[in-house]
Amino acid sequence: MPRPGLKHLGQILLLALAVTLLIGAGDDNTRFNDLGHKLMCACGCRQILLECNHVGCQYSDRMRGELMAGIERGDSDDLTLQGFVQKYGPTVLAAPTTTGFNRVAWIMPYVALLLGITGTIVLVRVWRNRPAAAPSGIRPSLNSSELDEFRVRARQETEL
Secondary structure (H helix, E strand, C coil): CCCHHHHHHHHHHHHHHHHHHHCCCCCHHHHHHHHHCCEECCCCCCCEHHHCCCCCCCCHHHHHHHHHHHHHHCCCHHHHHHHHHHHHCHHHECCCCCCHHHHHHHHHHHHHHHHHHHHHHHHHHHHHHCCCCCCCCCCCCCCHHHHHHHHHHHHHHHCC
16 A cells, blocks of 8 residues: 555646646637647738738738637637638648648658658669779770771771
């Protein structure tokens, strides 16, 4: 049977861990900041919504207001993001979702990297295993009868 002091110490550590992990979880400013960095501004500047500094941007203030209204209504993060996707299209998300065809956008960079590394390894092995070319200064040795044949042929072809 555990001692009461050890049991209380475990409970205190568990409580401290829970408080540390959940600190700021209900803070609206934190949610606004997190969600605002998951959205792109719809004005075409291709910047994160909260970082849009486009002069005269007609979208950023309105989108920030819609985001704050969704948070104040108590909408979940997914519901808020889906509302923006329905209104502005899927390009409003800063990162593609991990479902459906969008999964390819997450997988392809790693596939391309793997193919590039594999291709490089194969190319290096092929280059390493090919026979070395003879230096250009060294001519293959021909016996004198072959050379005589070439000389006769050259004289016949060059005579006018």
